[in-house]
Amino acid sequence: MSFANSAAFRADQLSCRRGDRLIFQGLDFSMPPGGALLLLGRNGSGKSSLLRLLAGLLKPASGQLFWGDQALANEREAHAGRLHYLGHQDAVKPVLTVEENLLFWARLHDPATPPERIALALDTFNLKLLAQTPGKLLSAGQTRRLALARLLAARAPLWLLDEPSVGLDHDSLGRLEQALAEHRAAGGLVALSTHAEIALPGAEVLQMGDFAPTAEQVMGVWM
Amino acid sequence: MNRLATVILRDLRLALRQGSDSLMVVGFFVLTVTLFPFGLGPESNLLERTAAGILWVTALLASMLSLDRLFQGDYEDGSLELLTLTPTALEILVIGKIAAHWLTTALPMLLAAPVLALLLHLHEDAFLALMLTLLLGTPTLSLIGAMGAALVLGARRGGVLLSLLILPLYVPVLIFSVGAVDAAAQGLPVHGHLLILGGLLLAALPLAPLATVAALRQAVE
Numbered sequence: 249m250s251f252a253n254s255a256a257f258r259a260d261q262l263s264c265r266r267g268d269r270l271i272f273q274g275l276d277f278s279m280p281p282g283g284a285l286l287l288l289g290r291n292g293s294g295k296s297s298l299l300r301l302l303a304g305l306l307k308p309a310s311g312q313l314f315w316g317d318q319a320l321a322n323e324r325e326a327h328a329g330r331l332h333y334l335g336h337q338d339a340v341k342p343v344l345t346v347e348e349n350l351l352f353w354a355r356l357h358d359p360a361t362p363p364e365r366i367a368l369a370l371d372t373f374n375l376k377l378l379a380q381t382p383g384k385l386l387s388a389g390q391t392r393r394l395a396l397a398r399l400l401a402a403r404a405p406l407w408l409l410d411e412p413s414v415g416l417d418h419d420s421l422g423r424l425e426q427a428l429a430e431h432r433a434a435g436g437l438v439a440l441s442t443h444a445e446i447a448l449p450g451a452e453v454l455q456m457g458d459f460a461p462t463a464e465q466v467m468g469v470w471m
Numbered sequence: 472m473n474r475l476a477t478v479i480l481r482d483l484r485l486a487l488r489q490g491s492d493s494l495m496v497v498g499f500f501v502l503t504v505t506l507f508p509f510g511l512g513p514e515s516n517l518l519e520r521t522a523a524g525i526l527w528v529t530a531l532l533a534s535m536l537s538l539d540r541l542f543q544g545d546y547e548d549g550s551l552e553l554l555t556l557t558p559t560a561l562e563i564l565v566i567g568k569i570a571a572h573w574l575t576t577a578l579p580m581l582l583a584a585p586v587l588a589l590l591l592h593l594h595e596d597a598f599l600a601l602m603l604t605l606l607l608g609t610p611t612l613s614l615i616g617a618m619g620a621a622l623v624l625g626a627r628r629g630g631v632l633l634s635l636l637i638l639p640l641y642v643p644v645l646i647f648s649v650g651a652v653d654a655a656a657q658g659l660p661v662h663g664h665l666l667i668l669g670g671l672l673l674a675a676l677p678l679a680p681l682a683t684v685a686a687l688r689q690a691v692e
Contacts, residue, residue: 326558329558339548339552348481353553356564357557
């Protein structure tokens, strides 16, 4: 099943500022449907900030994002409808069961989510036996798998994943790689940051260090 | 509209399973009100005259108690980021959260109020006015409180800051509510007060979610 609303995702001379600090600047990339973007770089180089910026949680200090030919400026809801964002936190409520947690986020993203999608998402990340378990009893890896299941429960062409493999065992990592491959085969786009090895064949690699501001720009008048 | 129901049901379910928050609020309300007859003495004239004020001030303080949890849980576990990334106006989801908050904290107080009013010797003609003012006034409190709860997200000692921000904004609701109950006790018409309370609610209904959303977006940035 391929995505009807997939398109190329492109960034033009993005820069990001957090407080007084310039994190990166002059960042360009272009992803065709089915493409992938691998963000690499040391801690604090702006991988998470870039992903939050692509999700629309942050505004770029300068530069623009394009979905197809459309500039993303003031269509926050439309952009939110075509993306899934997975941050450092898993957004799992301890008193809700695995299935209730998943169902809530799926219904919120797409109120018409059929129950089969939920079952499929649970199955893909091997959560079927845990479906009725409350969130507080899950291990860190299981909580992560539940967060990953959100990606499949409601369909969205653009996945923005911030270190998705943290806490995953070998088997679950394989399942994630499989899900990423199927998503891209259906025309979906993936941007992910990682410090671990995640198989992402044909991905464009973005070394965040290449877009770091110069020492002069960081220090400003103090140099 | 579906998403609104989804959010309300989820928050109701969370409140029911956790339980403690809404019980704490109504428990505080009941306990504090019952302290007044002990403090003021059993003189029924004095209690009758102060009943409306006691009930309303205590209701204000009780509704403040649970406010700092309104967005804090979602903020801490990353749910707030995902809520802001929902393909609908965030205002809708915020209204849902406020509605669930009202149902789990203000509604139990509303049910306890007539019994407490009896304890305070409230004039029998004023019961209806008391219930109407609570019905019109407490949603306004929840709406105004949500703005404060969103503003103090991420702040240390947010609860104290919250009361400093919000209590002054509660004053108009307090004045007209107590005024209506007093007027009813004296056999005077109350619909003027009630219309003003309704007007405050109608003004807060669109404006408070707008301000809340602006503060929430600031918090997740």
